[in-house]
Amino acid sequence: MMNIREMQVDDIVACADILCSVYNNEMWQCRWSKETAEEYLTDFFNMQKFVGYVLEEDGAIFGGLFAHEKVWWNNSEVFVEEMFVxxxxxxxxxxxxxxxxxxxxxxxKGLAGITLSTNKYAPAPLFYKKNGFVDCEHVIFMAKEM
Known part of the structure; x- marks a missing residue:
């Protein structure tokens, strides 16, 4: 039976493998190496207010969630950095x-809620909407390549 538990540092290697299997495909168009994925997830794990869970069965990991508490002006929230199964x-x-x-x-903890960002062209937005999330029309995600 699948169960969820708090993440431990030893879980990062398995989570990095799963991250690669989830995102290295035509839909997401990523090219993660195992080493880069481990470094990426380790950075989240080492955040001061890290919140993380793994989905496991019989000691094998099948998914993970990497998040952190984020202070905000009216009440802190949890920002989900990565989630994958x-x-x-x-x-x-x-x-x-x-x-x-x-x-x-x-x-x-009496926090305000959850925030996250995801690829609007992937199935993920429908998944999050099914789980009660709404679009924040007052927010845009911006980037500048250098």
Missing amino acids: KPELQRKGYGSMLLGTVEEYISK
């Missing part, structure tokens, strides 16, 4: 279980 287990409710665990954390 092995491709063969997607659309089975496990992503919703991971989000539910974060929601419990937020409730216990």
Whole structure:
């Protein structure tokens, strides 16, 4: 039976492998190396107010959620940096279980809610809307290549 537990540093290698399997494809068009994925996730893990969970069964990891508490002017919130579930287990409710665990954390701490960003051309926005998220029309994501 799948269960969710708090993430430990030893989980990063398995999570990096899953991240590569989820994003290195035509839909997401990423080209993560295992080493870069491990460094990327380790940076999140080392954040001062890190919040992280893994989806596991019999000691094997099948998904992860990397987030952190973010101070805001009226009440702190949790910002989800990365969330992924092995491709063969997607659309089975496990992503919703991971989000539910974060929601419990937020409730216990009396925080404002969850924020995140995702690719609007992927299936992810529909998943998040199904889980109660709404578009924030007053926010845009901007970038500048150098």
